[in-house]
Amino acid sequence: MDAHRTVIELPHATVSALEWRPVAETGIPVLLLHGGGADSAELSWGEVGPALTQAGHRVIAPDHPGFGHSPRADWPLTQELLVRHVGELVDTLALSDYAIAGLSLGGGMTVGHLLDQPGRARTAVLLGCYGLMPRLADGFRGRITHLMSFLLLRSGLLGAMTRSYARNRPAMERGLRDLVRNPQARSPELVDAVLAEAAGGSSLETFGQWQRDQVLWNRLRTVYTDQLASIRTPTLLVHGDRDTGVPLARIETAAALLPSATLEVAHGAGHWVQRDRPDIVIPAMLEQLRSADAPTTRS
Known part of the structure; x- marks a missing residue:
């Protein structure tokens, strides 16, 4: 099922x-x-979108400002402003009864939206979610x-290393092994698409701006863990x-802190879980959506 690309005019950004x-x-x-990173709506959701649509769902997957086909915004890419951005998307698209799902950075945006506008989304899905740990690594x-x-990050060396890495196919292939563990899912076509996104757009520079805001010397700026108990959305x-x-x-x-949560572990999968194990992720998402559509969930 083919996707239609559209432009969405928001109060503070224009996105594809x-x-x-x-x-x-x-x-x-x-x-x-x-x-x-070098991600976009097409890279993350190109397989998931059609599968959800075949089950009767309208699916919208925007490129964040500065990623994919979306131009960079004229505001700094902070977590707080990205959460505001999600609310503007929901308002502009006139979504009054909807599901929201996010991967990694998008997962953190999803949690932020659930906290910022409680009760609006009927259900949510978090994949490899950001905002649930105090530092980049434990211990x-x-x-x-x-x-x-x-x-x-502060010296600019990480940005230079990332740009060099993005131009080096063997290095990109090695990096993707941590994100997508299944060799069959880590296809040459995927490597080509990630290289194209990294080299042809502003996603890495834009993501670096967000990282510089989030990564403080001793902790991450955004940690939602203590607020999870207030999220009533399944x-x-x-x-x-x-x-x-x-x-x-x-x-x-x-999952233990959220009042209405289900945890699905994708065995053998890395961080880009829906690319790694779509056979697990897509059925789990469809089941969550079926539960949300059930008459007993409506108030």
């Missing part, structure tokens, strides 16, 4: 989005938010890793047990 429309819209609409070594990342967390960026233990803690 992919939209899949079913023949008969029998389910609630779904807003999909992609991750950071004593994690503190050193975090501090080194902060210094590399939430599915999907996480790869080989995710080296966000430990599964952090997601298990989040």
Whole structure:
């Protein structure tokens, strides 16, 4: 099922989005938010979108400002402003009864939206979610890793290293092994698409701006863990047990704190879990959406 690309004019940004429309819209609409780095709506949701649409859902997957086909915004890419951005998307698209799902950075945007505008989304899905740990890595070594990342970010060396890495196909292939553990899913076509996004757009520079705001010398600026108990929206967390960026233990803690949560562990999967194990992620998302569509969930 082919996607239609559209331009969405928001109060504080203009974004490009992919939209899949079913023949008969029998389910609630779904807003999909992609991750950071060399990512886009097409890269993260190109397989998920059609599958949800075949089940009767209208699916909208925007490129965040500065990613994919969306121009950079004239405001700094902070977590708070990205959460505001999600609210503007919901308002502009006139979504009054909807599901929201996000990967990594998009997961953090999703949690922020659930906290900022409680009760608006009927259900949510978090994949490899950002905002659930105090530093970039756990343990004593994690503190050193975090501090080194902060210094590399502030010096500009991390940005230079990332740009060099993005032009080097063997390096990109090695990097994707941590994100997508399944060799069959880590296809040459995927490598080509990630290289094209990294080289042809502003996603890496834009993501670097967000990182510089979020990574303080001793901690991450945004940690939602203490606020999770206030989120009443039924939430599915999907996480790869080989995710080296966000430990599964952090997601298990989040699932225990959320009042209405289901945890689906994708065994053998890395951080880009829907690319790694679509056979697990898509059925789990469809089941969550079916539960949200059930008459007993309506108030």
